[in-house]
Amino acid sequence: MMNLLHDISLKPYNTFGIDVVAKQGFVELRCASDYDSFAEYISQNKQMLDHLFILGGGSNVVFSGDYDGLVVHPADPIDGGIRLLSSDGDICMVEARAGVVWDDFVSFCIRNGWYGLENLAGIPGTVGASPVQNIGAYGREAKDVIDRVHVYDLWHDSQCWFENSECHFGYRHSIFKEIGRARYLVDRVVFRLASHFVPDLSYKGLEEAWNSIDEHEREFVDDATLMSMTVRKVRNSKLPDPKYIGSAGSFFKNPVVDGDVYRHLKELYPNVVAFPAGDNKYKISAGWMIEQCGWKGRDMGEAGVYEKQALVLVNRGRCTGSDVVALAESVINDVYSRFGIKLNPEAIIV
Ligand SMILES: Cc1cc2nc3c(=O)[nH]c(=O)nc-3n(C[C@H](O)[C@H](O)[C@H](O)COP(=O)(O)OP(=O)(O)OC[C@H]3O[C@@H](n4cnc5c(N)ncnc54)[C@H](O)[C@@H]3O)c2cc1C
Known part of the structure; x- marks a missing residue:
């Protein structure tokens, strides 16, 4: 029998520590029979596939608000696993x-x-x-x-x-x-x-x-x-420990650009941080660009850019999903205005 729970706060289930709920319930899977029951439930309720999110440790996820669907969570197995x-x-x-x-x-x-x-x-x-x-x-x-x-x-x-x-x-x-x-x-x-x-x-x-x-x-x-x-x-010298500071790890991907774009950037900014990515392409450090835009260590609402690593957005206390999204948009806009390069999130925004 599947144990469908309602009104469960997802705060302990995502490392950003965002307090939201899944509107259509929350299911934990701990043993083989839980997985079977869940699969059986989905086979009888196929419409749920459009409203389903699989949530592991929630360490690469940002909930922008209450999730309009069902969250299924593979949890620590009873038998060690x-x-x-x-x-x-x-x-x-x-x-x-x-x-x-x-x-x-x-x-x-x-x-x-x-x-x-x-x-x-x-x-x-x-x-x-x-x-x-x-x-x-x-x-x-x-x-x-x-x-x-x-x-x-x-x-x-x-x-x-x-x-x-x-x-x-x-x-x-x-x-x-x-x-x-x-x-x-x-x-x-x-x-x-x-x-x-x-x-x-x-x-x-x-x-x-x-x-x-x-x-x-x-x-x-x-x-x-x-x-x-x-x-x-x-790792600890660069990244926040989710036990103390909420985050989703590296929030942005390092953008990959053509050789021409890289060379133009290098002329304008000789100290640009970049790595060859093969095929005449270069990976530009998103953290470097964010830092150049003055965002490192800065806050917006309850969300902030981590002072030790500008690629990481953090929860300053009571951060909501919209705080994170608003900060991410401001960072993306500033980086684009200055460098003409669009950053994309690595974190999954749900
Ligand atoms: C401080 C910090 C440091 C980090 N450092 C690194 C790093 O060094 N390297 C790195 O690669 N990542 C890093 N990450 C990102 C994150 O830890 C990884 O992406 C991790 O694999 C996410 O695991 P999770 O269980 O939390 O997945 P979640 O964040 O819950 O989910 C991630 C994605 O996987 C899917 N998913 C989860 N479980 C399942 C499942 N059982 N079946 C199907 N789909 C599933 C989800 O639907 C979602 O799409 C870091 C994150 C933080 C907060």
């Missing part, structure tokens, strides 16, 4: 349920000697969202470790596996995002991890932090744990 499927000495196949908290999963794997997730430590959210978003940090992406993804196809009342190559992984992108409205409900993900730890230091800032670790510290903590601790430390 993580199991080792196989291990052949080099490779471990590990399955995790969608509602498992991502960072708990990372720590659990390291404790059990299953490696490959260390650089992704500290990312908020759930395991279920990791393939949807193809989360990434410090030179690693979820696609590097995901073997396959199991979903409920809510349009066709069926269940299926997507192999890694079928997931259409790209930069913070996957097939699960391609269709604008809810179709695929991820219920579990299988990861291909390694039995031996090899540090991935491809990200320069991380290599510096890793090399500066005290020898004394190395004696007492194993390398994989030390790596995840280093990653969390580097």
Whole structure:
């Protein structure tokens, strides 16, 4: 039986801390039978597909107001939700349920000697969202470790596996995002991890932090744990901790422009921060442009631009969705007036 709850505040379910409700109810999924009951409900109420939002940890979502539909939330599983499927000495196949908290999963794997997730430590959210978003940090992406993804196809009342190559992984992108409205409900993900730890230091800032670790510290903590601790430390110096400051992480995408546009910009602003993006294109740092427009550390209403990282919008206290949207629009307009480049949100505005 599906447990449909009403008038539940979504404030604890989104890291921005926006206080809204889902007008047509809220459903938590904790075990396999909850997923089955929910899929059964949708198959009998297909009209709900137009008014359905799958909410994981709510760490990349901004609710602009009460949600005019039903919110379904894969929650922390009753049974822990993580199991080792196989291990052949080099490779471990590990399955995790969608509602498992991502960072708990990372720590659990390291404790059990299953490696490959260390650089992704500290990312908020759930395991279920990791393939949807193809989360990434410090030179690693979820696609590097995901073997396959199991979903409920809510349009066709069926269940299926997507192999890694079928997931259409790209930069913070996957097939699960391609269709604008809810179709695929991820219920579990299988990861291909390694039995031996090899540090991935491809990200320069991380290599510096890793090399500066005290020898004394190395004696007492194993390398994989030390790596995840280093990653969390580097992250905390730049990003707000959702426990204390509400945000949705990087709010804007870094825009990619043609080589001509980049060269013109470089003439006007020799210190522009940009990275080659292949195919004669350049990724311009949105944070740099926002900072140049004087927004870093500034507030508008109860929403603000984070003082340590201009790409992040934060909740200054009692922020509403409209505060965030109004601030985002002002930032977008100012950046466009000054640089002629339109910023797009990375956060999902619902
Ligand atoms: C402080 C901070 C730092 C961050 N740093 C990073 C970072 O370094 N790298 C990075 O990649 N991201 C980062 N993020 C963004 C965010 O953590 C990721 O996008 C994360 O994967 C979102 O997970 P979630 O469970 O909170 O998903 P939500 O925000 O709830 O949802 C995100 C999207 O996934 C869909 N979804 C969620 N669960 C499922 C499911 N089970 N089945 C189908 N669809 C689903 C939702 O419908 C929505 O479209 C950061 C966010 C914050 C607040």
